[in-house]
Amino acid sequence: MKDISKRGMMTRIIHAGQHVDPQTGAVATPIYQTSTFSFRDADHGAACFGGEPGYKYTRLGNPTTEALENNIAQLEGGCGGLGAASGMAAVNMVYLTILSQGTHVVATESLYGPSRMILENEYPRFGVESTFVDTSNPENLAAAMQDNTKLVYIETPANPTLKLADIKACAEIAHAKGAVVAVDNTFASPYLQNPLELGADIVLHSMTKFINGHTDVVAGMVVAKDPDMLARLAKVHYNMGGTMDPHQAWLVLRGVKSLGLRMERAMENAMKLATFLENHPKVDWIRYPGLESHPQYALARKQMRGGGAVFSFGVKGGLEAGKTVINNVEIPILAVSLGGIESLIEHPASMTHAGIPAAERLEADITDDLVRIAVGCEAYEDLEADLARVLDMI
Numbered sequence: 396m397k398d399i400s401k402r403g404m405m406t407r408i409i410h411a412g413q414h415v416d417p418q419t420g421a422v423a424t425p426i427y428q429t430s431t432f433s434f435r436d437a438d439h440g441a442a443c444f445g446g447e448p449g450y451k452y453t454r455l456g457n458p459t460t461e462a463l464e465n466n467i468a469q470l471e472g473g474c475g476g477l478g479a480a481s482g483m484a485a486v487n488m489v490y491l492t493i494l495s496q497g498t499h500v501v502a503t504e505s506l507y508g509p510s511r512m513i514l515e516n517e518y519p520r521f522g523v524e525s526t527f528v529d530t531s532n533p534e535n536l537a538a539a540m541q542d543n544t545k546l547v548y549i550e551t552p553a554n555p556t557l558k559l560a561d562i563k564a565c566a567e568i569a570h571a572k573g574a575v576v577a578v579d580n581t582f583a584s585p586y587l588q589n590p591l592e593l594g595a596d597i598v599l600h601s602m603t604k605f606i607n608g609h610t611d612v613v614a615g616m617v618v619a620k621d622p623d624m625l626a627r628l629a630k631v632h633y634n635m636g637g638t639m640d641p642h643q644a645w646l647v648l649r650g651v652k653s654l655g656l657r658m659e660r661a662m663e664n665a666m667k668l669a670t671f672l673e674n675h676p677k678v679d680w681i682r683y684p685g686l687e688s689h690p691q692y693a694l695a696r697k698q699m700r701g702g703g704a705v706f707s708f709g710v711k712g713g714l715e716a717g718k719t720v721i722n723n724v725e726i727p728i729l730a731v732s733l734g735g736i737e738s739l740i741e742h743p744a745s746m747t748h749a750g751i752p753a754a755e756r757l758e759a760d761i762t763d764d765l766v767r768i769a770v771g772c773e774a775y776e777d778l779e780a781d782l783a784r785v786l787d788m789i
């Protein structure tokens with residue numbers, strides 16, 4: 396692996412973990428579409444299974460997947476990564492590794508829907524207790540810590556409220572009580588935020604979103620700061636089986652190379668569109684970490700390198716007026732997900748977060764009028780004209 400750790404972010408995105416194929420000179424990482432690898436002899440096989448470097452079986456490691464794992468690990472400043480079949484396989488890898496019977500997790504209340512739902516609906520069966528707090532105020536985290544708290548699980552920016560958590564402050568609180576800190580960095584991507592450098596122990600991604608960026612792959616990644624944690628995660632992951640397929644890894648390798656370019660363009664569009672909406676008389680409220688009106692704008696400037704490309708807003712007239720927007724826009728596509736090259740729009744209360752009881756949704760500020768938009772890389776003028784037209788219909 397080339398050491399390019401001191402190079403600029405755009406350079407690292409393109410080159411980290413990549414090398415020209417020594418046999419053929421192929422510049423793009425080949426797809427090693429194989430389930431298993433042959434050993435030279437019995438001793439070699441035994442050595443590989445005994446922990447020496449060498450490929451054994453694709454669930455336990457594959458060169459294409461490894462190229463992607465090394466890429467994301469370097470972008471995040473971690474010691475290594477573990478590719479996962481989906482973002483949720485990555486989330487579960489973290490939960491299953493850190494939590495056990497009689498332990499407790501404190502998590503951000505406004506989490507990606509299933510990340511919260513599995514803690515509420517599945518893990519209690521194994522004796523795991525969870526508390527959800529508004530981590531935008533670190534004091535809420537401090538108050539929720541228990542003697543058996545083993546994991547502090549943070550999402551920032553949080554989905555879909557776009558609230559932020561001060562990663563450094565939260566990590567200090569968690570570490571003082573001996574808990575592991577994991578951050579879901581999907582919304583910011585490594586281009587804008589590096590939680591491990593702010594004190595987190597684990598960072599994870601749904602690479603389905605910004606990292607792949609082309610709305611054609613579902614995939615996840617977990618990166619650990621130190622080798623002991625990576626080994627603990629790998630032990631669980633390889634045997635639980637939510638691992639990544641080499642073809643899937645190859646597609647994400649293709650996507651990640653343009654992460655910086657896409658993010659710059661999408662953020663420029665998001666900033667202009669958010670400013671337009673903020674000043675529009677039909678818009679009731681808007682929350683975007685790139686706007687000075689965001690309640691945690693100072694924190695965004697401190698721990699992120701930009702506001703991202705997702706924001707939420709409510710229009711005057713509430714849910715019904717919001718439906719008029721969603722049903723009539725022509726460029727943003729009505730679909731869940733985010734971080735793709737195309738703009739997507741959705742209604743969390745009835746879609747991504749419908750599985751969370753209404754009272755808990757409201758508690759977490761996921762109001763019924765909240766419309767989430769993930770801004771893509773289209774011509775800005777077209778996005779503004781489209782939104783202007785539908786707002787006039789209200």
Ligand SMILES: *Cc1c(COP(=O)(O)O)cnc(C)c1O
Pocket residue numbers: 481482483484486507510550554579581582600601602603604613614615
């Ligand atoms: C999409 C998403 C996930 C889950 O990822 P999948 O790839 O859909 O399994 C987890 N966290 C966040 C913040 C997400 O946006």
